[in-house]
Amino acid sequence: MFHPKGPTFCELAVQALSSTERGYDLLAPKFDYTPFRTPDMILDRVGEYLKTLGPFTAGLDICCGTGAAMRMLRPLCRERVVGVDVSAGMLAEAQRRTVDSPGAGALEFVRADALAMPFSAAFDIAVSFGAFGHVLTQDEPRFVAEIARVLRPGGRFVFVTSYMPRLWSPSYWLARGFNTAIHVRNFLKSPPFIMFYLTFLVPEAKKLLEANGFDVEVTDVRFAWPFRGAVLVNAMRK
Secondary structure (H helix, E strand, O other): OOOOOOOOHHHHHHHHOOOHHHHHHHHHHHHHHOOOOOOHHHHHHHHHHHHOOOOEEEEEEEOOOOOHHHHHHHHHEEEEEEEEEOOHHHHHHHHHHHOOOOOOOEEEEEEOOOOOOOOOOOEEEEEEOOOHHHOOHHHHHHHHHHHHHHEEEEEEEEEEEEOOOOOOOHHHHHHHHHHHHHHHHHHHOOOOOOOOOOOOOOOHHHHHHHHOOEEEEEOOOOOOOOOOOEEEEEEEEO
């Protein structure tokens, strides 16, 4: 499905019927051949933007998956780049796929929950791509507080999100349909699989960040089609 090297429909079904952690362990070897992996055109554009802010000492990729953003961060970080993910399978793939990445910073891979990371004021840049749907809405304040805690004063959290699509747009109804299916799945089977769309959007994310001591800028970075509705957010910890 999606790509000759990607998962089959049956494999995706097994993943969706597993817990979030187990599901991504199963999907990890084929994840980069699915549409769920953040496209290189977005990562490259963010990397170009971060070059104007860096270089950095230490970088953090929250919910790093197979390490695509770690590859982007490494040339910008002098000392270390850390990838955090709850899935051991994803971390194993990240370690394999970043071994030849350019840059001199040490690569570290940490298995941990994004809501309880084992660091304190350790980073001056943090990023996260494609992971906000794994954070329940009620946990978003804790998620943002945790990011503030692991950043040094003056550190930045840079990410890509969007505004809520128009009510009559296909993307709105596709996302709502997917979310409904996940809610039904979680009602019928446990442990739950946590993956939702239309989460951590502007302006709700901006309000949460500002409440946790960030200065927030929604930048004028322009993404190419089909991602023209995406925006880049640069949140600096005071």
